[in-house]
Amino acid sequence: MLTSEQVQQFHDNGYLAVDKLLDYELDIQPVIDEYQQLLDQLCERWVAEGRLSETYRHLPFERRLVEAYRAGCRYENHFDIALPNSGVQPDTPIHLGPAVFDLLRSPRMLAAVESLIGGEIYSNPIQHVRIKPPASVIAKTDVDRALVGRTHWHQDSGVALPDADDTKMVTCWVAVTEATAENGCLQVLPKSHREGMSLHCSTVDQLGIPEALIPQAEAKPVPLSPxxxxxxxxxxxxxxxxxxxDAFRWSFDLRYNPIGQPTGRPHFPGFVAQSRLNPATELDDVEEWARLWLDARDKLAQVDGVKTHRWDSEDPLCA
Ligand SMILES: O=C(O)CCC(=O)C(=O)O
Ligand SMILES: [Fe+2]
Known part of the structure; x- marks a missing residue:
């Protein structure tokens, strides 16, 4: 549970950083272990496919990931916990492991979220893991791709469909490794949640608010510990x-909204994470959760593309 001062700060400033909200042993370490196993499997597969010269089993997670990344093995969709916004195929990779599912349902997370949006909590399917390589390693073509490179200025409402504009969504950005201004932590514009929707421009890689509209001097980096x-x-x-x-920067961004409100990604599956009124509707089966995503993937693979945002980039400010 958050204190009333913390809740007030969230409403006043539009954000709230809470150190040690999660329990490292219960919430973070199992996720790290799960990704370690996933990387084991991926390296074996990449070696079998002739794309990686060895599995680098003896190396720690980060060094292995650097070797794979340098060899051109794309890891980000295998690691991500949602499907991409376009180009979904029947075999598009996604990670739907039990440790991640537990993180989405962490009682420590849900208690804090309850303080902000109430006790009827839906896990919104706009969710990502971002394991970002150091500048010394990152390829030029990845610098502006938000799962591996930098994320441009935006509002989360602005990157969702307008049906969710009135949804009482909260984003929860979780530090898995130390997040610092040096290694690419998040920065926020305090009180900007009261300024209305800004123009977002669509580039090949991501949506973003034109830099000219951002008062950079007011930006506040938010460092966090794991x-x-x-x-x-x-x-x-x-x-x-x-x-x-010179190291990776690893975070999850998860979102929650009150049950019944639009998520902004109607073609992706969310689930009831907590219901005080109707506990029997809570999803606690990881296989069922995975099935929901795999069913959504099958459906998306059969259509040409779905709308995921409202912007057309014709505005001169986008030039
Ligand atoms: O971690 C990042 O680079 C971006 C995260 C983000 O945009 C979010 O949490 O909404
Ligand atoms: Fe965001």
């Missing part, structure tokens, strides 16, 4: 910094 969580309002303007360190 297990710390940054909560923010869907209208809060935020971006990541670049990863100028």
């Amino acid at each position: 297990g710390g969580v940054l909560f923010f309002h869907p209208m809060c303007k935020h971006a990541s910094l670049d990863n100028n360190s």
